[in-house]
Amino acid sequence: MKQIHRLDVRELINGNPLSRYQKRVILLGFIVIALDGFDIAIMGFIAPTLKQEWGVSNHELGFVISAALIGLALGAIFSGPLADWLGRKKIIINSVFFFGFWTIATAFSQNIEQMIFFRFMTGLGLGAAMPNMSTLVSEYAPERQRSFIITAIFCGFTFGAAVGGFAASWLIPRFGWHALMGLGGVLPVVFAPLLIALLPESARFLVSKRAPAAQIQKILQRLYPGQIAQDVEFILPAHPVRQSAVRIVLSRPYRFGSMMLWLVYFMGLFLVYILGSWMPTLVKEVGLTVSQAALMTAIYQGGGTIGSLFAGWLMDRINPHRALGVIYAVGGIVTMAIGYVSASFTLLCLLALIGGACLNGANTGMNALSARFYPTQARATGSSWMHGIGRLGAILSAFAGAEMMAMNLSFEAVFLILGIPAALTVIGVAAKGLFAPTVATQTPRAPDAISHPL
Structure with a gap:
């Protein structure tokens, strides 16, 4: 035996x-x-x-x-x-x-x-x-x-x-x-x-595609030297689903979650791009100088690095949907508040920092949320489709920003309107957390190392 x-x-x-x-x-x-x-x-x-x-x-x-x-x-x-x-x-x-x-x-x-x-x-x-x-x-x-x-x-x-x-x-x-x-x-x-x-190459991808054990073993030996036995069968927690990646992403267990990921990332990128592109023009119209407008926009973008690291840290410690929902909500509230503090450059910069940290950080966190949601055999498709549909929000933001400028809306009105896409990000994250949490990890888990006689 x-x-x-x-x-x-x-x-x-x-x-x-x-x-x-x-x-x-x-x-x-x-x-x-x-x-x-x-x-x-x-x-x-x-x-x-x-x-x-x-x-x-x-x-x-x-x-x-x-x-x-x-x-x-x-x-x-x-x-x-x-x-x-x-x-x-x-x-x-x-x-x-x-x-x-x-x-x-x-x-x-x-x-x-x-x-x-x-x-x-x-x-x-x-x-x-x-x-x-x-x-x-x-x-x-x-x-x-x-x-x-x-x-x-x-x-x-x-x-x-x-x-x-x-x-x-x-x-x-x-x-x-x-x-x-x-x-x-x-x-x-x-x-x-x-x-x-x-x-x-991804070891998980190779296992899901039933690649030769020697190829997987070579990678894992470099990953964890001395921990991988010679005669070993590599497995994942569940047997790969016999469907194409596209069918998995659009299948009943994943469809609603996919749609919510698309909605949230679309609205999140719409917000970040419209603010990044049009904020210098907007703040110049309320009396700021060119250098002040550039500084405020740089602070807004710079907050993204801090916000991204914080979002990732928080998502590893509490429910990731709750973490992103709170961060998007704070970002939306702060964005609307910008419209009411135009008289103070210091306050504008502070709110720009917080808003940029929240919105950019939460958008980055969406990549982690997507990776958690999809199984190995459809993870690249799920993540890439979220990115592709999100980019449509970035494209739309260019036209929406130009239209808002052409309508001669007040400074306060512009930032109040931006509260709508911010609210949709919160609703989308909450809906996904309630109705499509993390399907990929709900399958039965296989033991770590089990010996079976042949």
């Missing part, structure tokens, strides 16, 4: 402290999302120079920015099912190289039409990289720390955008906008080969 040991990969990861190998995966995730943030923010840095050199209008620049956002949405929506079919690593590496290549192409644009096309193609890669990287990292993170780890790697986005700002301040005056755009493309193209060498 030969004994075969069955090893639950999820329990193995949950039962061990973070290893050096896991920390490397987290670092690689942080860098990928930082490159993503650098590239997404790059148009804001080159826009003034572009207007001066090419004589383009704000309307034309809006088309360039919208093209990238549309690409982001489509890239996220289509890459998720591919990652659940072909693997997270393949999609991540190809998307990083893809957006790097097209960013380099953008540096050689000769007119605004070429730039619109190149930024759309860049957006396809950018949209695929972020949600799939967060999915892979989530599958290497112990569940007790998963929310904090995911929100920590998403701090790479603001880090990358900040690095882009410093690079722009030095490169553009000396070498022009082409140099900054070129740097934004060269960095990911150079980094892609390192990902090939250093980034592992």
